[in-house]
Amino acid sequence: MSLATPDALNITTKQKIALGLGLIGLFILTLALFNTSFPNKGLFLTIALSLIVIGTIFYSREAYLNKLEGIKNDGVWFKSISSRGFWGWSVGIILTAFYIVLYFYPQYLGLGKDGVENTGLISLFDPLSQLLSGRNASQWFVYGTLYTIAILAFGYKFILKYRHNRYQQIRTVSVMFFQLGFAFLIPEFMYVMNNDLPYYDLKSIWPLNYYIFDEWSVKAFLSNGNIGLSLILFGVLSIFVITPILTYKYGKRWYCSWVCGCGGLAETAGDSFRHLSSKKLSAWKLERWLIHLVLVFSVVMTTAMIYTYLGYKSNDFWLTRGVFISLVIGFLTIIFAGVMIFKRNELGKDAKYGAIGFFLVITLLLIMHFTGTTDQLFYIKSGNLRSAYGIYIGSIFSGVIGTGFYPILGSRAWCRFGCPMAAILGFQQRLFSKFRITTNGGQCISCGNCSNSCEMGIDVRHYAQKGENIVRSSCVGCGICAAVCPRGVLKLENDSMKGRINPNEILIGNDVDLMKLVNEN
Amino acid sequence: MEHVVIIGNGISGVTLARHVRKLSDKKITIISAEAEYFFSRTALMYVYMGHMKFEHTQPYEDWFWDKNRIDLKQGFVESIDTKSKVLHFSHGETLNYDKLVIATGSKPNKFGWPGQDLEGVMGMYHKQDLENLEKYAPNNKECKRAVIVGGGLIGIELAEMLNSRSIPVTFLVRESSFWNGVLPEGESGMINRHIRNHHIDLRLSTNLKEIKSDENGKVKSVIIEETGEEIECDVVGLTAGVSPNIDFIKDSEIETGRGVKVNRYLETNIPDVYAIGDCAEQHEAIGNRRPIEAVWYTGRMMGEALAQTICGNRIKYNPGYWFNSAKFLDIEYQTYGWVHGKKGRPENEAHFHWKHEDDTKCITVAYDKNTNKFLGINTFGIRMRHETFDTWLTENRDVDYVINHLAEANFDPEFYSRFEKQIIQSYNNQLQTA
Numbered sequence: 001m002s003l004a005t006p007d008a009l010n011i012t013t014k015q016k017i018a019l020g021l022g023l024i025g026l027f028i029l030t031l032a033l034f035n036t037s038f039p040n041k042g043l044f045l046t047i048a049l050s051l052i053v054i055g056t057i058f059y060s061r062e063a064y065l066n067k068l069e070g071i072k073n074d075g076v077w078f079k080s081i082s083s084r085g086f087w088g089w090s091v092g093i094i095l096t097a098f099y100i101v102l103y104f105y106p107q108y109l110g111l112g113k114d115g116v117e118n119t120g121l122i123s124l125f126d127p128l129s130q131l132l133s134g135r136n137a138s139q140w141f142v143y144g145t146l147y148t149i150a151i152l153a154f155g156y157k158f159i160l161k162y163r164h165n166r167y168q169q170i171r172t173v174s175v176m177f178f179q180l181g182f183a184f185l186i187p188e189f190m191y192v193m194n195n196d197l198p199y200y201d202l203k204s205i206w207p208l209n210y211y212i213f214d215e216w217s218v219k220a221f222l223s224n225g226n227i228g229l230s231l232i233l234f235g236v237l238s239i240f241v242i243t244p245i246l247t248y249k250y251g252k253r254w255y256c257s258w259v260c261g262c263g264g265l266a267e268t269a270g271d272s273f274r275h276l277s278s279k280k281l282s283a284w285k286l287e288r289w290l291i292h293l294v295l296v297f298s299v300v301m302t303t304a305m306i307y308t309y310l311g312y313k314s315n316d317f318w319l320t321r322g323v324f325i326s327l328v329i330g331f332l333t334i335i336f337a338g339v340m341i342f343k344r345n346e347l348g349k350d351a352k353y354g355a356i357g358f359f360l361v362i363t364l365l366l367i368m369h370f371t372g373t374t375d376q377l378f379y380i381k382s383g384n385l386r387s388a389y390g391i392y393i394g395s396i397f398s399g400v401i402g403t404g405f406y407p408i409l410g411s412r413a414w415c416r417f418g419c420p421m422a423a424i425l426g427f428q429q430r431l432f433s434k435f436r437i438t439t440n441g442g443q444c445i446s447c448g449n450c451s452n453s454c455e456m457g458i459d460v461r462h463y464a465q466k467g468e469n470i471v472r473s474s475c476v477g478c479g480i481c482a483a484v485c486p487r488g489v490l491k492l493e494n495d496s497m498k499g500r501i502n503p504n505e506i507l508i509g510n511d512v513d514l515m516k517l518v519n520e521n
Numbered sequence: 522m523e524h525v526v527i528i529g530n531g532i533s534g535v536t537l538a539r540h541v542r543k544l545s546d547k548k549i550t551i552i553s554a555e556a557e558y559f560f561s562r563t564a565l566m567y568v569y570m571g572h573m574k575f576e577h578t579q580p581y582e583d584w585f586w587d588k589n590r591i592d593l594k595q596g597f598v599e600s601i602d603t604k605s606k607v608l609h610f611s612h613g614e615t616l617n618y619d620k621l622v623i624a625t626g627s628k629p630n631k632f633g634w635p636g637q638d639l640e641g642v643m644g645m646y647h648k649q650d651l652e653n654l655e656k657y658a659p660n661n662k663e664c665k666r667a668v669i670v671g672g673g674l675i676g677i678e679l680a681e682m683l684n685s686r687s688i689p690v691t692f693l694v695r696e697s698s699f700w701n702g703v704l705p706e707g708e709s710g711m712i713n714r715h716i717r718n719h720h721i722d723l724r725l726s727t728n729l730k731e732i733k734s735d736e737n738g739k740v741k742s743v744i745i746e747e748t749g750e751e752i753e754c755d756v757v758g759l760t761a762g763v764s765p766n767i768d769f770i771k772d773s774e775i776e777t778g779r780g781v782k783v784n785r786y787l788e789t790n791i792p793d794v795y796a797i798g799d800c801a802e803q804h805e806a807i808g809n810r811r812p813i814e815a816v817w818y819t820g821r822m823m824g825e826a827l828a829q830t831i832c833g834n835r836i837k838y839n840p841g842y843w844f845n846s847a848k849f850l851d852i853e854y855q856t857y858g859w860v861h862g863k864k865g866r867p868e869n870e871a872h873f874h875w876k877h878e879d880d881t882k883c884i885t886v887a888y889d890k891n892t893n894k895f896l897g898i899n900t901f902g903i904r905m906r907h908e909t910f911d912t913w914l915t916e917n918r919d920v921d922y923v924i925n926h927l928a929e930a931n932f933d934p935e936f937y938s939r940f941e942k943q944i945i946q947s948y949n950n951q952l953q954t955a
Contacts, residue, residue, distance in 0.1 A: 068718060070851030074685040075571035164851075166936035275573075281582060440932055441907025443846050443855065445817050446532070446580045447564035452573045461580055482934055484572075486848040488855055488904035491932050505543070508907050510822040511839040514829065 014062045022055025032124040033109065042127035049145075053153045060157035069164035071484050073453075081407065082272045088407035096404030103395040106139035132188040140199075144184055147265060151179045154268035161271070167479050167492070171257060175264035178203055183261050196224055200231055203259050205238040207298040208421035210394055214386065215309040244428060250494055251435025252425035253477020260421075262414060265403065266455060267478060270411025274455035274480065277410030283457055287474065290417045291426075292357055294393055298420040300364050301389045303328050307368065308375070308382045325369045329362055343431045346501065393418065412455040416474055426473030434494040435477065437470035439463060442507035443489045450481035450490060464489050467507035471500055524548045525831060526608065526618035528598050532817055533798030534624035535559045536824030537831075542589050544832040549590065550616070552608075554597035556648050558583060562626075563817060565651045566678045570685040575648075601773045603791045620831055623770065623781050623789075623796040624824075627763035627815050630671075634759075636732030641740035642757040645679045654682070657756045661688045664755040668692075668743045670729045671761030672699050674847050677712075679758045680721050681850050691722040691752055693729055693745070695761075702864050705885050707874045708901055709862070712849050714880060719850055732757055763815055765800040778802050780813045785837040787827045795831070797823035807840065809859050816845060842914045843897070844907060852881055857910035858897025860887040870896060873920065875947045877902070877940060884944065888920035895923045903940065904932035924948045 011019070028048035031038075038044040064072060081087040101108050110120025118126055118136055125137035125145060155176040162168035182203045190197055198220045206212050212235050221228035246254045256263045266274075277283075303325070311321045336358045344351060368377050375382055402414025415422050429435060437460070444467070450460035456474045460481045463470045470490075482490035506515045525541055527534040530553035538549050551559075564578040586593050597611040601621070608616045629644025631637045641657045643650050658664035667683050669676050672694030680690045696702060699716065701709040716723045728746035735741040742753045765780035776782040776790040780802030787795050798820035803812045810819075819840065826838045846855045861870055871890035876883035882902030888895050895918045898910065909930040913923055928941045 068851055071572075073570070073572040077574050078571040165934060166938070167934040170936055438932075440904070441911065442818055442821075442844065443907055445563040445846075446561040447567065448561060448573060448577045448580065449564070449567060452577045465580060479934060486853065487846040488853050488932060491904070492935060505540070506825050507821075508911055509818060509841050509844050510825055511836070512841055514826060514836060514839070517829075518825075 012062055015059050018055045018058035018062060020055070021051045021058070025049065025051030025053075025055060029121060029124070033121040035110070035120045038124065041124050045124050045128060048124075049149060053149060056153035057156055060160050063157075064160040064163065072161050073484065076272070076275060082275075084276065084408060088273075092405055092407040095406065096400055099395075099400040099404045102139055102143055103399055109139050109142065111139050112136075132185070133191045135191075147261070148179050148184045150269040151261075151264045152176055154271065155264075158268050158271055162483065165479075165483050168483060171479070172268065174258045175260075175267055178259050179261055179264050194224060194227065196220060197228060197231070200235075201261070202231075202234065204261065205243065205255075205421060206235060207239075207295070207302065207424070208260070208262075208419060209235075210298060210302065210389060210420075213302055213306055215305065218306075218309075239424075243425065247425050247428045248433050251433050251475070251477050251492075252422070252429045253435065253475075253492070255425060256415065256422060256476035257478045262398065262402070262419065263412075263476060266406075266411040266415065270403075270406050270455070273406045273411045275410070275452050276408065277412060277416065277455055277457035279451050279454070279457050279459045281459075284459075287417050287457070288353075291419065291423045292353075294397070294418050295420040295423040296357060296361055296364075297389060297393065299332075299361055300368075301385055303365060304368060304377050304382060305386055307372070308377065321369070325365055329365060332358065332361060339431060346431060410455055410457070412457075412476070415476065416456050422474070422476075426475075429475070430471060430473035432497075434497060434500075436493060436495070436500045437463075437475065437482065438491045438493050438495075439467050439469055440487075440489045440491065442467060442509035443487045445487055447486065449484040449486060453480045453484050455480070460490070467502075467504045469500060469502055522546065522548050523619045524550065524617065525620045525622065526616060527551045527622045527624055528608075529553065529624035529626055529798070529800075530556065530559045530593070531562060531624060531626050531798060531820065532559075533626075533820035533824045534622065536821045537622060537624065537797060537828050538591050539589070540825055540828030541831055542591060544828060547832075548592070550592040550594055550618075552594045552596055552598060552616075554595065557593065557595060558586070560648070562646070565645070565648065566682050569651060569654060569682045598769055600769060601775065601794075603774045603794060606793070619793065621794045622827065622831075623767070623775075623794070623800060624798045624820075625766045625769075625800045626820075627799040628766040629675075629759055630762045630764055631759060632761065634670075634729055634732060636734055636740065637759065639732055639734050639740045639757075640738055641755055642732055642759060644759050644763075645675050645682075646763060654756070654758075658683060658686070658688055660686055664688050666691065666752070666754040667756040667758060668729075668752055668754045669758040669760055670743075671759065672696060673760060673762060674700070675763075676758070676760035677716065677849050679760055680716070681719075683756075683758075684719055684721060684850075688756075689720075689722070691724060691754070692716065693724050693727045693743075695726070695728055697726045699723070699725070701862050703862050704899070705860065705862050705872055705874065707876060708883055708885060708899060711876065711880055711883055711901065712852065715850055715852055763799065765802065765813060767800050785839070786830055786835060787823055787838050788830075795827055797827050807838075808843075810840070810843065818845065842911055844910075849901075852902050853904065854899065854901050855905055855907075856897065856899045857905070857907065858887070858895070858914050860885055860897040860899045873924070873948055873951060875940075875944045877943075882940065886920060886923060888923075893919040893921065895920050898923070905930045906932045 025048045028044055076082045081091060110118050110122040112118045122137050122139060122142050125142045128145065129135060129137035129141050155172045158172050159169050183201045187199050187201055190200065198217050211217055218232060221232040257267055307321055307324060310319060310324055340351065347354060371379065377385060397418045398414045402418065405413055444464040446461055446465045448461050450464060454460050455478065456476055458472050458475060460470055477492055479492050482492055505518045525547050527538055530551045534551055538551055541547060541549055558579050559581060560578040561580060564573065567573045568575050568578060596614065598608050599611045600609045602609065606618050608618065627646065629646050636642065643653045658667060666689045668691045669679050670693045672692065676692065680692050683690045698709040699712045713723060730744040730746040732740055733742045733744065740754065740757050742751045743757060744751050767777055767781055770777055770781060774791055775794055780800050781789055781796035782804060783789055783796050783801045784804060787797055787801060789796055799815040801823065806812045822840050823838055826836060829836045842858055844857050848854065869889050869891055870887050873886045874883065884903065885899040887897045895913060924945055927944060931939065
């Protein structure tokens with residue numbers, strides 16, 4: 001672990017002041033966490049959050065605006081915080097601890113249960129919550145506020161860092177907008193308008209939003225008349241109609257690096273850690289198993305949930321357990337058959353794994369149907385399945401590991417290894433989308449800047465140096481590989497599906513006869 | 522089983538090895554004295570700048586070589602016995618070969634300057650140069666100023682490297698404008714200004730007279746030829762070009778000039794001995810190309826071609842249209858076809874030049890002033906598509922066509938400002954006034 005950095009990379013006096021302001025803001029929050037009772041909570045909350053934001057803004061301006069426009073990666077592998085050094089590990093451990101407390105012990109943040117007043121950190125946020133929705137804060141409100149502030153402040157930093165790159169700027173404004181509006185403000189206002197509606201971040205789509213089809217959620221929506229019904233219909237349309245169309249046209253980036261909140265945090269606050277993702281082939285293998293297993297788990301779990309509450313009492317609704325399970329199996333079979341018939345060649349060896357996954361799901365669903373009872377599925381209490389998913393995937397994987405481990409595993413560990421939504425979008429991106437990263441002929445010099453900066457751990461250079469377009473299910477289209485390329489080799493594009501995947505042995509620029517001889521063999 | 526031995530694990534040798542493996546089952550050995558595994562030489566600068574670690578410059582994981590049955594051998598070949606087909610290593614070992622490929626690349630030029638071998642004086646080519654730089658220029662306390670001698674692609678990269686650690690740089694360039702042996706005036710001038718905007722002390726038309734030593738044999742200062750000025754410094758970077766790294770061959774039967782002499786099949790005068798990459802010298806230059814092409818891409822292309830010959834399909838090294846690229850600090854440069862600077866420009870080559878008002882983007886389109894045929898383009902700060910220009914050159918397009926279709930060749934990221942309209946307007950204006 002290295003605390004020492006090359007001296008020249010030390011920060012300026014102004015940056016030290018900016019850092020100081022931000023740390024004072026954090027210190028106020030820490031004092032609140034340890035139950036300091038501030039006389040005027042609204043005032044101190046405003047001071048704390050303002051200091052954090054102002055500190056970040058000043059720091060970034062000093063870091064980037066005094067230099068010419070261009071790539072600003074000097075020293076990222078020297079700085080302790082961004083190279084798994086002392087500060088990297090420290091921040092990682094603090095974040096992880098925060099997530100564990102947030103998910104499992106919110107009382108330590110000061111959450112008052114059963115009508116008891118909030119204390120500590122959460123009570124500090126009561127005035128803001130009161131202002132927005134007329135109720136006291138919860139741990140999720142505190143988290144949501146801090147999350148939004150992180151995306152906004154570090155989004156500003158990112159925009160300055162890439163002030164020569166309009167793609168990066170527009171994309172960042174987009175994630176800032178969706179976080180502030182869709183994830184933070186709109187749900188609060190929806191609550192003000194109709195406080196029976198469950199919290200619903202419209203852009204959080206099943207299966208990332210794994211609780212939307214839960215019994216309590218569906219019941220709450222359905223008991224709220226047309227607005228509730230339209231919201232849940234929107235949820236269904238999001239995944240089955242809107243998502244496939246947008247992914248076909250633009251690749252999964254429209255969601256993962258333009259809209260999604262997890263992606264938003266990774267792209268802004270997590271930007272300093274993007275290069276830490278592993279580019280090894282072994283990591284890619286692990287990724288493909290893990291993310292698809294989570295997807296299988298997620299599909300089975302959701303089906304099981306809906307299945308459970310469809311069977312409580314004699315159901316005079318047309319959607320019975322039998323009909324539902326047949327619909328799910330039928331839908332999955334159509335997709336599977338379609339892919340096998342039309343895309344068999346592109347899948348290659350992966351077809352086998354796809355088939356294993358498909359039959360695994362079908363078998364599980366059939367076992368469930370024929371062995372399940374009213375409240376037991378797979379011989380375990382059905383609620384347990386849901387809570388296992390919630391704890392292990394929803395909390396530990398996406399939160400504790402996904403974000404807490406930013407400084408260790410890079411900023412997209414959850415997106416890459418766990419997110420079932422990313423798995424679905426990626427599956428489509430790989431097989432049925434106009435998106436690709438085009439490689440510019442023979443211009444690659446194998447320098448490795450692209451691979452290094454890929455937050456998803458794609459070995460971009462592996463393709464670029466062969467003159468081959470990058471068509472990978474995991475690519476979130478952040479565009480940083482193209483930005484850092486010193487030779488102008490990479491370009492994110494939506495073009496026709498034909499010739500999208502173009503493996504070559506000999507690159508443009510060599511003997512045309514040789515290219516023909518080798519590439520057409 | 523035939524044993525193909527390749528001396529040098531750079532892009533040429535490694536490309537050759539990969540392609541031989543694809544085409545055959547021959548035993549392949551790659552020898553290197555520089556590094557255990559293949560790395561991208563062009564990426565060394567990013568290690569010093571902290572963008573990457575050294576291992577990230579290696580395009581293949583360590584298991585790749587075993588998996589593809591490519592033996593890696595570390596050692597320095599001291600001499601070659603072409604009669605008995607044996608290599609002799611500096612530590613006494615020997616190795617037999619059936620086919621030998623020399624792919625030893627380049628070494629930095631030194632022109633006999635007094636003090637050129639002092640401590641703290643270095644080129645920027647080998648991995649060892651990087652280690653040396655890290656030793657003598659770790660920060661701006663140890664290294665209060667660095668002087669770079671030689672204004673080419675490596676010189677400006679070294680300047681960028683030192684700049685990233687806030688080490689003041691004086692950049693001595695022999696020519697009257699940066700790289701103007703290659704770049705036309707307008708472009709070269711723009712890069713001069715860009716270098717100075719980065720607070721690099723660029724000295725044009727300036728030569729090095731000598732490097733002075735302190736009492737410990739370490740560099741203390743340099744003396745300027747023209748003015749006699751003494752510039753104190755702790756590091757001197759010698760980046761006045763490179764030449765073939767073939768000293769160990771001079772005593773063998775293999776014919777050498779400045780490089781290892783090869784024919785169009787990349788064969789030397791000795792059967793079963795070949796040379797590719799920076800160290801190969803064509804008997805006669807191919808088209809406008811130089812007899813020695815010390816470029817990443819040409820090294821790779823020679824490797825691709827020679828693999829065919831070695832595996833029984835004897836073909837010429839017959840490169841297509843010239844292309845190249847570089848990055849000058851923040852400004853990317855690409856070239857397709859031929860655009861000449863003042864030096865060596867054919868009489869019939871005329872230029873259309875457009876520069877953006879922000880002084881970081883420009884293009885130069887070269888065309889035949891008699892036939893209007895498009896000859897080539899230099900583009901700065903705007904990315905262009907290789908494939909499009911390759912096609913236009915094959916189709917013998919004229920300059921009007923190229924200017925009016927530039928939008929098709931644009932390769933900049935989405936949402937970038939586009940300049941085709943301005944360029945066309947400027948083109949039409951220049952033609953009318955001319």
